[in-house]
Amino acid sequence: MNKRFVVVALATGVASVFLGGADAGTPTTLKVITSGGFAQAYRELLPGFEKETGIKVETGSGASEGVGPKTIRYQLAHGTPADVVILSREGLNRLAEDGRIRKGSAVGLATAPLAAAVRTGAAPPNIATVAAFRQTLIEAGRIVMPGSTSGQFVRDKVFPRLDLPASVTLTLVARGTESVEMLKTGKADLAIGPSSELVNVPGITMIGHLPSEVQIIQTFTAGIVNDAKEPKAAKQLIRYLSSQKPATVAAIRRAGMEPARR
Known part of the structure; x- marks a missing residue:
């Protein structure tokens, strides 16, 4: 019998939520493909997200636009699994036209x-x-x-x-x-x-x-892929990367960008 569980750990007033899959104790695994434009800030922020949520993230890379197997568009079209993609707004719009992005899920993260x-x-x-x-x-x-x-x-x-x-x-x-x-x-x-x-x-x-x-x-933007296996975890990651917390803003600015305006 498949079960999902939630463990809430309270420490210094911060709640961390762990979402399990079919086997008890199995952490959620989130799959992300990001372009190079947001990669520096992403690499800096990701460990904090994993620690805070207990969600494991597997990250691939791809170009926002262009042609060939190194583009995010090609990878999604050829079966590369992903829950979240992060790329230029222009590239994300093309993916949305392809029907690969959940409507209303796009969130601007940073401008460069x-x-x-x-x-x-x-x-x-x-x-x-x-x-x-x-x-x-x-x-x-x-x-x-x-x-x-x-x-x-x-x-x-x-x-x-x-x-x-x-x-x-x-x-x-x-x-x-x-x-x-x-x-x-x-x-x-x-x-x-x-x-x-x-x-x-x-x-x-x-x-x-x-x-x-x-x-x-360019506005580097995150979106949830239509066939995402972990849409709830995907929303958590996007909220984390788009937050206006000082640590998030600082990481984005260290990477030569500015937080996207809300």
Whole structure:
């Protein structure tokens, strides 16, 4: 006979709820897929969530948008199990159009502007104005960035507007980690991407945000997958990550983002 149980532990006025499955004492396991944009803050906050709730979380990764097996969209379409996905609002909207996100479950977690980075030790170029940014792109020549929401924006909207010479090349890779690696190893001279993927990364230095005229501010958003096996635990995690508690806000800001406005 399958049973569910609830154990409430009270310590210093905090209640922790443990949800069990078919076997007594078995903790709930929550499956999450997150994009790189929210990954730094997520990694910092997750241990506190697991400790507070007793819920075990298994985490996978994927790109917010783009094509191929490294995208969250591809993974869900090909049977990768997930209860919660965290990605750009644009990417989540596409998943909702596919019918993969529970209606009304989307919650904004944090916002991140586009920024640029160079290898640590390189002279920081000027990107304070559109004209300065354009000149920096020309001098750098080899630009790299993730081919997700931000990469598509820069490729389709920013570069055509700047009328750059053919000597400037933009390489789009599947993930922000690949972009950073290319910069570190000298295969690119300037990386562009969400600030949250360029801050606190050994070997590179974020030099600042792009000018407002060529800027896109992404909202990294969580949503519950339609066929989630643990929707109640999924709601708990989203509430935890979107709370305005000082520790949550601090973790988001350390990752180069701002908490999403409610």
